[in-house]
Amino acid sequence: MKHALVTGATGFIGHHLVQRLLAQGTAVKCLVRSESRSADLTQLDVKLVKGDLVDFKSLAEAVKGVDVVYHLAGLTKSISKTDLMNVNGQGARNLSLACSQSKCPPTLVLVSSLAAAGPTKNGDPRVETDAVNPISNYGRSKRAGELAVIDLADEVPTTIVRPPIVFGEHDRDGFQWFKMIRQLGIHLTPGLQDYYYSVIHADDLASALILAAERGARVDRRSEDNVGIYFAACDEVMTYSDLGRLIGDCVGRSRTRVLRMPMCVIRGVALTSDLWSRVRRQPTILNLDKAREAAGGSWVCSSSKLCSETGFTPSASVEERLRQTADWYIGKNWL
Numbered sequence: 001m002k003h004a005l006v007t008g009a010t011g012f013i014g015h016h017l018v019q020r021l022l023a024q025g026t027a028v029k030c031l032v033r034s035e036s037r038s039a040d041l042t043q044l045d046v047k048l049v050k051g052d053l054v055d056f057k058s059l060a061e062a063v064k065g066v067d068v069v070y071h072l073a074g075l076t077k078s079i080s081k082t083d084l085m086n087v088n089g090q091g092a093r094n095l096s097l098a099c100s101q102s103k104c105p106p107t108l109v110l111v112s113s114l115a116a117a118g119p120t121k122n123g124d125p126r127v128e129t130d131a132v133n134p135i136s137n138y139g140r141s142k143r144a145g146e147l148a149v150i151d152l153a154d155e156v157p158t159t160i161v162r163p164p165i166v167f168g169e170h171d172r173d174g175f176q177w178f179k180m181i182r183q184l185g186i187h188l189t190p191g192l193q194d195y196y197y198s199v200i201h202a203d204d205l206a207s208a209l210i211l212a213a214e215r216g217a218r219v220d221r222r223s224e225d226n227v228g229i230y231f232a233a234c235d236e237v238m239t240y241s242d243l244g245r246l247i248g249d250c251v252g253r254s255r256t257r258v259l260r261m262p263m264c265v266i267r268g269v270a271l272t273s274d275l276w277s278r279v280r281r282q283p284t285i286l287n288l289d290k291a292r293e294a295a296g297g298s299w300v301c302s303s304s305k306l307c308s309e310t311g312f313t314p315s316a317s318v319e320e321r322l323r324q325t326a327d328w329y330i331g332k333n334w335l
């Protein structure tokens, strides 16, 4: 039986990964920060280990006896650039260091992000050998996490997976799109130009992560081809407007209107929302950092390398997955 540690198991993607690992008979330990946030996990056949990415000692204890560490924990939004760097950058370093000090270092699968690589200027899908150019604080912090684990890759067998936008059941941030479209029949699109996006459903990402652990190459610090780094996305690429219309179809708003917002308006709204979130000390997804990403161009990547090296294929179309997600939100009375 395989033994895995999942960090970020209380989060959106972590939820999907844990279910999938359990279904295939893996013994799962989850690193959790607080009991209040881990109530759902206590219903599952998993072991909870208390720890925090910024507390090295707790990580050394958590990685003991596992074959694979799936590192999902991180901040996707924050009111502080320093927090992003501490958790996504230094946190990844701490975890990799803890793995390296283990008697038999486990395989480390780091969930990074397309944001660590940056947008595509001409709309061509990014591939792993492209030079990176993160344009947001979030992207730079995820890149810092990549560099930290690459640094220790001689001691810890490491694979890095970079997803684009992830959607699916349990996602609270993506839910805001579905909610606005269902309630108002309106899809707000940033900018006057149509950019293209890659997306992936969280279940497909979970299977990509497991395949990356089982069959993926490991990072080789000396290689110039970024061996052991993979983008994981659906083949389909769509504009933000198309995504909104598809969601509209799925939530019973087939005449959803796409409202294009000039970037200066988006920046103004994001600035206000940012200031308000600082006052409340509660991060929001509508922030200046995300506005920077929205203005950056298309966010498209190719999974060809992951598919050819691990056999990964998404198990349903984006439309089917959006419908499944919408049905879940409706079934749970979120919508």
Ligand SMILES: NC(=O)c1ccc[n+]([C@@H]2O[C@H](COP(=O)([O-])OP(=O)(O)OC[C@H]3O[C@@H](n4cnc5c(N)ncnc54)[C@H](OP(=O)(O)O)[C@@H]3O)[C@@H](O)[C@H]2O)c1
Pocket: 007, 008, 009, 010, 011, 012, 013, 014, 032, 033, 034, 037, 051, 052, 053, 054, 071, 072, 073, 074, 075, 076, 087, 091, 111, 112, 113, 114, 142, 163, 164, 165, 166, 167
């Ligand atoms: N969602 C996306 O569209 C997307 C796209 C690309 C990449 N990613 C990456 O995928 C990963 C998971 O994202 P997600 O959407 O599932 O995020 P999420 O729902 O916000 O979950 C984040 C998880 O990280 C944990 N965490 C945060 N700070 C921690 C710390 N200091 N120590 C230990 N655990 C900590 C949280 O634990 P608590 O419950 O205790 O807060 C939670 O379990 C992240 O690394 C993110 O950068 C996400």
